[in-house]
Amino acid sequence: MNNKIQIAVSACLLEQKVRYDGKEKKHALITNVFLNKYSDIVELVPFCPEVAIGLGVPRAKIQLVSDKNRQKDKQIRVIGVENHTLDVTDELQSYAEKFLLQYPDIKYYIVKSKSPSCAYQSGPLFNVRLRMQADADNTGLSNKYDYDEQTELTSGLFVQMIQTVKPGSVFIEETQLDSEEACEKFFQLIQLS
């Protein structure tokens, strides 16, 4: 029986080459403290929502947009930066639900900052207005977004969905684990709960 405390970690922080550009973002402190030092107490569970929904590596960049013309519960979308018809909102939400079914005991998450999927309060959110435009070959109509200038910061869609389905989940970005002391503090918080 596995009695270790499970911590979900954005896979790119654990040296997995899953980013849109085929690279990783290894975070040495996370590896040293949580993977090496406390490996008898914690188990790191890597996850990459964008690979899990089949976007592949490398892949087109995606972004968070807020379309105020939609119903409130559908306003936040995740669409392609270049190709606005690429909309993976529903897929990312479904993956978050599946993840929670697979890992019902996970409460703690170490996540990659600024990601449209994984960020915790640091993901750029662009305000947009949806309009339809004729396809270049005149075969039909496609979604096209016009951008407002204003942007704000929010959490990635995977994180937003986890918060909705399982309130009380705890998130920390890798940028907050910038010293051994900060990692130890987070570890103590996990042990106390």
Ligand code: SF4
């Ligand atoms: S930030 Fe999240 S979605 Fe992006 S590569 Fe890392 S794990 Fe995958």
